[in-house]
């Protein structure tokens with residue numbers, strides 16, 4: 001029988017490869033490697049995973065080779081800035097964070113986009129850079145490269161570069177510094193804009209909702225404490241990213257209650273200290289395994 005299957009494209013190897021597969025696994029999909037290292041099949045759902053170059057993911061999704069993909073927003077945006085369509089972002093996934101920056105020799109004095117007039121900028125993101133420069137009304141020459149952009153100033157191929165930065169170590173090692181951000185990048189889940197078969201559409205929705213749950217539970221904590229009734233408004237203010245907390249009776253106590261809340265943002269020691277100061281006691285912070 002020819003069962004309908006959903007196709008997800010992820011990066012074969014590189015910065016997003018491992019985390020993409022980990023996300024699929026955390027979402028409860030059991031992944032088996034197929035004979036080739038180009039694909040995985042999911043054992044407990046009709047899903048196949050293609051492992052490809054990240055640059056090919058938006059095109060594969062747009063032309064129907066894959067229905068979904070995990071790719072850097074920068075790659076998606078570069079394609080869109082060049083007029084490519086057929087793909088849209090479903091949600092950011094919270095890993096692979098970086099910035100597409102304009103950088104140059106440390107001594108370069110940057111006083112806003114006007115400083116870029118008449119200069120040569122090397123990049124692997126010509127469309128995004130063109131968009132940025134024209135929005136800023138700047139006339140600069142773009143030198144398109146396919147990699148190792150950070151060496152361009154030393155080789156006198158360009159005055160400046162426009163490249164992805166995460167830790168900044170590569171720039172520093174090359175005597176360069178970033179002074180302008182063109183866009184923020186991170187891994188995102190994308191889908192084709194075509195209409196899918198209704199069964200596959202349902203499966204896609206279930207997969208995205210599980211991914212959303214995994215991402216949300218990453219920082220989320222379940223916080224429990226006892227507190228004077230009078231402190232409730234202050235405590236609700238302190239709890240990071242929580243909706244209305246659950247308030248429960250404490251046996252034999254009229255003045256105090258138990259407060260439970262799911263905090264969607266990180267709970268730091270400072271948060272606990274602030275809760276204690278507001279009158280809370282017996283504060284417990286628990287990890288959340290799944291959240292929907």
Ligand code: PRT
Pocket residue numbers: 011012013014015016052053054055071072073074075096097098163164165166167168169170171185186187
């Ligand atoms: O082989 P394939 O084409 O699939 O991979 P690739 O080499 O094109 O991509 P890869 O694996 O380098 O990056 C995949 C995605 O990870 C990118 O599209 C971004 O969305 C995201 N990402 C996050 C980054 C970085 N951080 C990053 N630092 N991609 C690239 N870099 C490079 C950057 O270009 C520079 O050379 O790392 C260097 C700078 O890093 P720092 O830490 O020294 O600042």
Ligand code: ZN
Pocket residue numbers: 053054055
């Ligand atoms: Zn690539």
